[in-house]
Amino acid sequence: MPFEDELGNALRRAGDGFTTDGHALVEAGERRGRRLVARRRAAVVGGSVLTLAVVATGGAYTGGLFGGAGGSGGPGRVDVAAPPELSAGPTKAPARGGPSSRTGSGAVSGAQLVSVLKELLPGGKVTDTEASGTGAPQNPSVRGVYDDGEGAAQIGVTLTRTDPDGRSTAGALECPDANTTDYEACATETLADGSKVMVFQGYEYPDRREPTKLWRATLVTRQGFQVEVMEWNAPAEKGAKVSRPAPPLGPAQLKAFAASPLWHPALGDLPAAPAEGPAPDPVGADARAVLESLVPKNGITVASKGGGGDYAYLVLDDGKGASLVQVNVQEQMGAALGGHMGGATTLPDGTKVLETKQPGEKGGKGVLWWSADTLRPDGRRVVVSAFNTGNQSKPATRKEPVLTMEQLRTIALDPKWFG
Numbered sequence: 001m002p003f004e005d006e007l008g009n010a011l012r013r014a015g016d017g018f019t020t021d022g023h024a025l026v027e028a029g030e031r032r033g034r035r036l037v038a039r040r041r042a043a044v045v046g047g048s049v050l051t052l053a054v055v056a057t058g059g060a061y062t063g064g065l066f067g068g069a070g071g072s073g074g075p076g077r078v079d080v081a082a083p084p085e086l087s088a089g090p091t092k093a094p095a096r097g098g099p100s101s102r103t104g105s106g107a108v109s110g111a112q113l114v115s116v117l118k119e120l121l122p123g124g125k126v127t128d129t130e131a132s133g134t135g136a137p138q139n140p141s142v143r144g145v146y147d148d149g150e151g152a153a154q155i156g157v158t159l160t161r162t163d164p165d166g167r168s169t170a171g172a173l174e175c176p177d178a179n180t181t182d183y184e185a186c187a188t189e190t191l192a193d194g195s196k197v198m199v200f201q202g203y204e205y206p207d208r209r210e211p212t213k214l215w216r217a218t219l220v221t222r223q224g225f226q227v228e229v230m231e232w233n234a235p236a237e238k239g240a241k242v243s244r245p246a247p248p249l250g251p252a253q254l255k256a257f258a259a260s261p262l263w264h265p266a267l268g269d270l271p272a273a274p275a276e277g278p279a280p281d282p283v284g285a286d287a288r289a290v291l292e293s294l295v296p297k298n299g300i301t302v303a304s305k306g307g308g309g310d311y312a313y314l315v316l317d318d319g320k321g322a323s324l325v326q327v328n329v330q331e332q333m334g335a336a337l338g339g340h341m342g343g344a345t346t347l348p349d350g351t352k353v354l355e356t357k358q359p360g361e362k363g364g365k366g367v368l369w370w371s372a373d374t375l376r377p378d379g380r381r382v383v384v385s386a387f388n389t390g391n392q393s394k395p396a397t398r399k400e401p402v403l404t405m406e407q408l409r410t411i412a413l414d415p416k417w418f419g
Contacts (some may be wrong), residue, residue: 021034088307104269106135134269151244154233166276207363217254225267247289288312322390334379350377362392372408
């Protein structure tokens, strides 16, 4: 699977597992260890604090994919290459390995994908369509505004090829962690033909600052066909007034929509995705195990935990309310950080320590975010953050985080992170 697609899968899932500031992204190596999603690490520069980053969930991802779906044309413009008529018949199975290009022969046009979209939607009308076929440089995609009489709603579909047994595919089919992402429901199942599908019912903004809902189905067949369907309860994913209580297609309809063989001709025209190798071996200690070992044991219990490799979190409770603690571990970050450790204290061994207290960023009322950011002279970096809530998108559950700043600093400086 091309890096852009792996990153897309990662962005859908990472979201609230990271603290971001919305400024510049800096590439910072690969996520390692036991995490299923092979994704790039990034850093977001914001004032005097550099926090780790993969941008928020559905909206940020879909804006990038669908926003350019029509090439240079605006809404309603599609590429019309006049290929053979669509057929729901069998397609060739991909060989293992193969090219990573997402461009096919152009046998299926954007106009034909618009026709499929209209055929699969139950009644109503579809307007403002935009699509790209299999000859376009980006993955084939189609979107439109669908109105079944209950309110206009945007629906989009993206088609890709993937390694069905790859770690990126496994990550794309895994429901987000409910401790870090707020959503209504999510389930993954295996269909009778061996395809796997995840149906997610959540929000465009995990903090629900707008009532726009985002529901999606991700389906992967044993052939390596991947269909991503996304729908909103508004005529646009962002900036449009909600038009209905929920998106038009329920979970069962989303599954059937994604599993339709009418998408197969376009998928069959794309080159097979290369087989992914095994997950890279971790170059340091597992973050979750280390974090758990370093948390003080005096009356503090671990209510829930997640992550692994170089990112992990714990939800701690000392009897006074839940508190989220998370850690990010990076290497070779000296050049990427540049001068953004301004205000940091330098220890005798050259390690820089930047302590920060600021309001939370995910919309939870009264949330405080404390962090200890440490940078070793050789570029190794550990950032430990704590919040006075168990979920950044929800209101504060206590006056302050469960760990003091001194405890955060001690944890971040511990040599176990690179043992």
